[in-house]
Amino acid sequence: MDGAGNTGEPAAGAGARPVEVPDGFVVGRWRVTGYLGSGSWGSVYLGEAVGDAAVDGDPAEVALKFLPPSVGTPGRRALLAEVVDRERRFSESIEHPALIRTVAVETAESGDAAVDGATVLVMERGVSNVRQLLQNGADLGDGERILAEVCSALAFMHDAGWVHGDVKPGNVLLMADGSARLADFGVTTELDGTHAYAPRIGSSDYLPPEWWSEQVGEQGIALRPTADIWAFGILTHQVLAGGRHPFAGASPHARAMSAQAYAHTGEGLLLDERIAEPWRSLIRDCLAPDHARRGAVTARSLAERIGRAGGSGHGDRSAHSEHSEHGTAQPTGPSTRRRVLIPAVAVAAVVAIVAVAATVLVLKNGSQGKTAASSPHTGTVTGPAAAPATGAAGSPRSAPALTRGELRPDAAVPAEYRDVISRAAHACPTPEVTPAMVAAVLKVESGFDPKFSSPATDSYGIAGWTPRVFTAWAPGPRADYMNPDDAIMAAGQYLCWLDEEFIKEHPPGDLAALTVAAYDTSTKAVSQANGVPPNAVEFTNSVLEYAREYAG
Numbered sequence: 001m002d003g004a005g006n007t008g009e010p011a012a013g014a015g016a017r018p019v020e021v022p023d024g025f026v027v028g029r030w031r032v033t034g035y036l037g038s039g040s041w042g043s044v045y046l047g048e049a050v051g052d053a054a055v056d057g058d059p060a061e062v063a064l065k066f067l068p069p070s071v072g073t074p075g076r077r078a079l080l081a082e083v084v085d086r087e088r089r090f091s092e093s094i095e096h097p098a099l100i101r102t103v104a105v106e107t108a109e110s111g112d113a114a115v116d117g118a119t120v121l122v123m124e125r126g127v128s129n130v131r132q133l134l135q136n137g138a139d140l141g142d143g144e145r146i147l148a149e150v151c152s153a154l155a156f157m158h159d160a161g162w163v164h165g166d167v168k169p170g171n172v173l174l175m176a177d178g179s180a181r182l183a184d185f186g187v188t189t190e191l192d193g194t195h196a197y198a199p200r201i202g203s204s205d206y207l208p209p210e211w212w213s214e215q216v217g218e219q220g221i222a223l224r225p226t227a228d229i230w231a232f233g234i235l236t237h238q239v240l241a242g243g244r245h246p247f248a249g250a251s252p253h254a255r256a257m258s259a260q261a262y263a264h265t266g267e268g269l270l271l272d273e274r275i276a277e278p279w280r281s282l283i284r285d286c287l288a289p290d291h292a293r294r295g296a297v298t299a300r301s302l303a304e305r306i307g308r309a310g311g312s313g314h315g316d317r318s319a320h321s322e323h324s325e326h327g328t329a330q331p332t333g334p335s336t337r338r339r340v341l342i343p344a345v346a347v348a349a350v351v352a353i354v355a356v357a358a359t360v361l362v363l364k365n366g367s368q369g370k371t372a373a374s375s376p377h378t379g380t381v382t383g384p385a386a387a388p389a390t391g392a393a394g395s396p397r398s399a400p401a402l403t404r405g406e407l408r409p410d411a412a413v414p415a416e417y418r419d420v421i422s423r424a425a426h427a428c429p430t431p432e433v434t435p436a437m438v439a440a441v442l443k444v445e446s447g448f449d450p451k452f453s454s455p456a457t458d459s460y461g462i463a464g465w466t467p468r469v470f471t472a473w474a475p476g477p478r479a480d481y482m483n484p485d486d487a488i489m490a491a492g493q494y495l496c497w498l499d500e501e502f503i504k505e506h507p508p509g510d511l512a513a514l515t516v517a518a519y520d521t522s523t524k525a526v527s528q529a530n531g532v533p534p535n536a537v538e539f540t541n542s543v544l545e546y547a548r549e550y551a552g
């Protein structure tokens, strides 16, 4: 299905709310009056100002985003703290008519243990978002103007030295007056030179191809304005083509693979025939396959092109009438709490509907392997790693038995994990990722111990996940690496991705072995070693041996 099927974000409102807040709950000068929806990190509620506590400039209605104080695993808590901090820093720094304004940041304190300590972002309230409109099949007749507004916000952010990092239809809110505003600044980050760094979080349908192979350093992954440009290209295509994504695939993961294939071959960009020039050429430029070529396309230049194409928004909203004619960020008068910076390209008016949503949160292990440090298997392997891997680059023995590796009924694989191991492997279309391979990885990683914990290597649970890496492959926003089902499904997905990468690249050597080696180290390490890197030989051989033993 064109529209709803591939906006890359799950249906709204499904599942438990990360933060349950009762109607009537008061935080700061706001009272909760209803529920709007939940995302990966928190829940958003409708709010109104409490009696005469409202101060000048407060909107009558607000959206209250509750970000929980301390839930989940240590890794998830750390990531959440970072998301909160980024939202706060950005909101307190800049303002623009096409950026959702954060009116206040509060901390919930009421004696309700489930809510107390939550950070609450008090925001202007949107009445709908572009994802909902596309999923509902609404006519986005005014799509060009919405795009103009989003682009003006991006140009402003980039000019002021910020990268949004999560541009997608669900983060383009539509206001009661019809105007569009960009929201959700949990990944937003300030540039330091040409780069900024962010946690490796994103919505896979909107991530540029190079994102998947970036190094993850101490500060996170490098994020450049070109990532926003790519995402804007995808967004533009979807807005102008009834929600259709420009890369083929039935899932966000598959479409991300298509985008990466396109980055290698230059083929596979499927522009919808409904889209007219000059929009087609604008999308093509935004979706230049590599960062370097995309670097020539600035959000400011796009805003100007859109203006020439007739999609430009114009007219100022009264509350934001102090503009720099040339788009140079500049502080205005005695702003109460925030530096107020306004750009040249302003905004206009549109549509509406209401609903809720949740987002795909993806994080991938690029160059560091599944664990940020070395795997915990060394010294714990009791399996028959007899014949060591050989060859200059540690090329392992081939593993013919792996390619049809269902689990033998008498294999020493705990019964309670067989079903999920099988599901995890069969979710992968490649022949190398089999139940036997997945089971063997678990055996070597943890000995099938769901409570496995190795703080020294930052790896935990049955699959030995490093928490921040797990987030990328987690089967859902609330998945837990200590939960065997979640950990095993994520391990299967990660193995699958690695195998698909090698299938595309055709490196020399046995694909199963390379996949296992990359699982322990990284695709980059395997490429550089032109085979199994020396430090992955023991792990790889152990896994292959167990896989043969387990295979029927």
Ligand SMILES: Nc1ncnc2c1ncn2[C@@H]1O[C@H](COP(=O)(O)OP(=O)(O)OP(=O)(O)O)[C@@H](O)[C@H]1O
Binding pocket: 012, 036, 037, 038, 039, 040, 041, 042, 043, 044, 063, 065, 100, 123, 124, 125, 126, 127, 128, 129, 170, 171, 173, 183, 184, 355, 356, 357, 358, 359, 360, 361
């Ligand atoms: N300022 C707002 N006004 C109205 N609705 C909002 C506002 N901010 C968020 N929402 C809605 O609340 C829901 C949850 O939003 P939130 O930003 O937490 O998550 P998301 O963007 O859907 O997902 P993720 O956090 O995974 O990116 C969404 O339906 C979103 O449209």
